[in-house]
Amino acid sequence: MTSDSPPTKRRKFEALNDAQLRAWIRAGEAIVRADGRGLTFSLSKAGTAVWSLRYRFGGRAREVTLGRYPEMGLALARTEALRLLLEVGKGIDVAIAKQEAKKEAARRWTFERLFDDFLQKRSGDYRPNTLDEIKRYAVKDILPRIGSMHADAITPA
Template sequence: MSKLTAVKIRNLVNVGRPVAIADGGGLTFTLAATGTASWVLRYRFGGKSREMTLGRYPDISAKKARELATEQRAKIQRGADVARDKQKTKVETASAKSFRQLAAHYMDKVFPTLAPSTVIQ
């Protein structure tokens, strides 16, 4: 299991070429052509290859990425498709924000035109 060090990671980022370097256990450090560096967990679920971004470097250190990967692998072992679950949560959060925004807009625009007794109801 090859462990990336902080120095190796900084050198990869400074070079700036797109790379994907495995750290072991499905954890991969990726650097895009745009310069965005991320930690990605690669795994198989239901016979298919899956990927889940754990976070961006330097926001997430190598140590923290390894901890997150271990947590996610445990969930995978229990039968969870962590990438699908993360996407589902993301969609639900976006929907909730949209509803909150819609409700706030409605209250700002419509409530002032209603009778006080209607607003109370």
């Protein structure tokens, strides 16, 4: 730029801050706001606040969810977004990689692990006698037959 040319207009960019995020959540209106470098904060009408990373890969617009706010704070979201952008720079489509990792994790779950997870999360929904009966039936009849099978290989038949 020479000294004779007029200055170019640049849109002033303001990074997000926690006070803004909390105010938007209190307001309860659906919004989408960028923090910079592809990091985006989205708030649904239902009140779900989510961080995502928008990037381009192979000429196509892509997006990957990073986590929910406030479980994932602003600083952690920025760090994670930067880490993923470095992966994109290495030629990795991070959205596809995340999908594949989820599929692989699902394949690693055995029926026994799935049953243990069920007991841990839902045991409070049953009376003690009913819970004992479920456990007895599983240990005696189900787990010896299919407990070691991968959960995704089990069908109703």
